[in-house]
Amino acid sequence: MIAETICSAVAAAGLGIAAVTAYRKRFLAAARLAAYALVPLGLVMTGAVEWAADTAFSPVAWAGFGVLGAAWLLFTATRAAERRSGGTRKERKAAAKAARRDAVAPAASAPSLAGTARPAAGPKKTAAPAEDFSDIEAILKKHGI
Template identity: 80%
Template sequence: MIAETVCSAVSVAGLGIAAVTAYRKRFLAAARLAAYSLVPLGLVMTGAVEWVVDTAFSPTAWAGFGVLGAAWLIFMVTRAVERRTGGTRKERRAAKAAARREAVAPAASAPSLGQSTRATPAPTPAAQPKPKAAASEDFSDIEAILKKHGI
């Protein structure tokens, strides 16, 4: 009874604030406030508030929530253990047996390292690598850049 009264009072106060907001020509905000204000009144009228109050003060309901929590906890622990150990015993045995078995065609997945049958074209002069420049030439470019920046 008290919860229904409080929800009704909250709805009336919200509708009053919405009326003041509409008076200030902020109609969109006033409509939004009115919508929020009508929610507690609708919950009272549908009986949802009474159900929530009865559930909140019921020891049987709290015991039920405790049982549900324990079931959830057990479920999560078993999932974590199963992931850590790699599954059930049957699954582990099947995985070990599959690892022991040899592939049907072990050479089928191995890459061929032998000579290819197609002819390789001769490299063009542009594609041939240029001889390496001396180490001092490489550093001279770097020195020029550093001197340009005053380093």
């Protein structure tokens, strides 16, 4: 009841100031002031002020705001943790799959990988030392050493 009275008084004062401004031939400013003054009156007439006053003094409403705040904190905390860990589980899994595909054959296309059988797990063959030294010799010759 008191909130409606205050809003009505603010609207009446705003319309009075708008009338004085219009009397001084500043019609654009007067129209803007009248628009601002009519907002509290419209809120009173729609019942929004009564709802807000009932909400402000309701313990259940404040508990609801607390629950919303806790949900927001959980959401932001999980987003921050996700960014620190390097993305979601799905993104990490896709990156690992792409790394495995590149490790098998970087130049191969996906269909060619599907039809090939994987080699049996056995002793790994190392590159011949001559190949490694030939690369090094080529680099040294290129630099004139």
